[in-house]
Amino acid sequence: MLRRFEKIIDPFPVEEPEQPPASLYQFCRHHIKGMEIPLIAMAVLSAILAILEVYLFGFMGDLIDWLSTETPATLFENHGDELLGVGLLLMVGLPILVFLHAAILHLALLGNFPMQIRWMSHRYLLKQSMSFYQNDFAGRIATKVMQTSLAVRETVMKLLDVMVYVGVYAVAILVLVAQADYRMMLPLLTWVICYSLILYFFIPRLKRISTKQADARAEMTGRVVDSYTNIATVKLFSHSQREASYAKEGMAAFLQTVYTQMRYATGLSFSVDVINYILIFAMAFIGIWLWSGELITAGAIAVAVSLALRLNGMSQWIMWEISALFENIGTVADGMNTLSQPQEVLDVPEAKPLQVTHGEIQFDHIEFHYGKKSGVIDDLTLNIKPGEKVGLVGRSGAGKSTLVNSLLRFHDLASGRILIDGQDISEVQQESLRAQIGMVTQDTSLLHRSVRENILYGHPTATEQEMIQATLQAEADEFIQTLSDLEGRVGYDAKVGERGVKLSGGQRQRIAIARVLLKDAPILVLDEATSALDSEVEASIQKSLIKLMENKTVIAIAHRLSTIAAMDRLIVMDKGAIVEQGTHQELVEKGGIYAQLWAHQTGGFIGEA
Secondary structure: OHHHHHOOOOOOOOOOOOOOOOOHHHHHHHOOOOOHHHHHHHHHHHHHHHHHHHHHHHHHHHHHHHHHHOOHHHHHHHHHHHHHHHHHHHHHHHHHHHHHHHHHHHHHHHOHHHHHHHHHHHHHHHOOOHHHHHOOOHHHHHHHHHHHHHHHHHHHHHHHHHHHHHHHHHHHHHHHHHHHOHHHHHHHHHHHHHHHHHHHHHHHHHHHHHHHHHHHHHHHHHHHHHHHHOHHHHHHOOOHHHHHHHHHHHHHHHHHHHHHHHHHHHHHHHHHHHHHHHHHHHHHHHHHHHHHOOOOOHHHHHHHHHHHHHHHHHHHHHHHHHHHHHHHHHHHHHHHHHHOOOOOOOOOOOOEOOOOOOOOEEEEEEEEOOOOOOOOEEEEEEEEOOOOEEEEEOOOOOOHHHHHHHHOOOOOOOEEEEEEOOEEHHHEOHHHHHHOEEEEOOOOOOOOOEHHHHHHOOOOOOOHHHHHHHHHHOOOHHHHOOOEOOOOOEHHHOEOOHHHOOOOHHHHHHHHHHHHHHHOOOEEEEEOOOOOOOHHHHHHHHHHHHHHOOOOEEEEEOOOHHHOOOOOEEEEEEOOEEEEEEOHHHHHHHOOHHHHHHHHHOOHHHHHO
């Protein structure tokens, strides 16, 4: 039966996530789609439980009056039905209502609600552009996803559960006490007004500091994660103390927000305690005064004082619930700034999958600026024939990697277009575009998963034999067999560590090459693909790369010109423009930029000293 409550909400809906709204109310409303029924049911049950609890206080007053005026015989004769009804309520009705409320709250909502938000947010963020991730800490973004999902849950559920309960409870108390004598209601009404004013003063301040605290917490986490992610660099430069100081700055900034928050919390707690004690005194004083004039019964006094004592305990709970509510609102407001950012690179409506039949690539008068005024690439035109092997050459910053990133549509162009077999890549599905391009980069990052999972990332449905064949071609099988991890997994089952930190640069590169070999895409991009390899391994892998390049359109970037000298055509770039192109021999004979680079790398510059 409990599983039925757990399945009321689907934590992993299949529909595509949309951009969340940038306003607080709409952001929360966006994330409760599909959860309206259990949320409303929870709120209704809270209201019913609040009314019944106040009713029981009223019944307690009546019972005291009955006990003081009735004999045992007449008590059951005159009030037996009421006693039986309350007994059934306590033994049957309330347990059922409490169970339903607890089941909806804990089984249906508490786990599924934030998980659905995490799931949708994560899928939305996976489609953000590369620049989105380049402008922030990965740890900071992950923290925003985790803490914002919990904050949205707490905000919505406190409003619909706690606040509904408190509101109904307060109104029911005022009505119950007023039935005895309206003057008994005055201290309660005064308390409600004072309590509201105290909250009005403190809560907005707590909300503001909570927004700052959420940002400071994410910054602190981002700094710590950044140090762990780049631990090799930290140790290489002997900067443990520097990193500790860097983290300490983030921690100190976070701690300052905690101190400010606690000052407000102390003032809030003290103020509420003072008005609580005044309420208890006033209720008892007015009750005794009215009883001495025979205006109310002893039962009414018992109810009024009991409710005042109950409010004394509840007020602290209400205070912290409201405080937590606004803290969570602050956290949502902070996280919303990250999670609701629009996606910069989008598929056009009704985008179709890219169909690669030949592999022809056309860069048609493209311009790209990275948001700057001056262009990184200005009015570049380049046609690459089907199956042609092209090498990109140029000094650092010439625009080679930018050209490749544009082909992969990591960023949108300022103007111009890129065509693959006549299809504008801005009009096809991004996933299908990148599925048709295999790429090996200079800085290879592996997933913190097993070797097998990393290689199969290129072709998840490949067979074990196909995977091993790819690793053999990449000269990777031999070292993979020697791998092991702390949990006893060996070979292809061993985990490689975050970003592949357990492996050498050459080992990571060979696994990356195996992954692309397995992918076997019709277009191949090599960005310094063998730069991390020693000469012997590189010579061996070059044979695999030559085989890999067969029947493919290839774009290769390399600073070591010897690795691309045999390409069909070499494109020399400088300051975002094509300045030379031709075969290796043609460019050497031309005596331009390529000839200078070739002379430097083959030692020709020594005789010029």
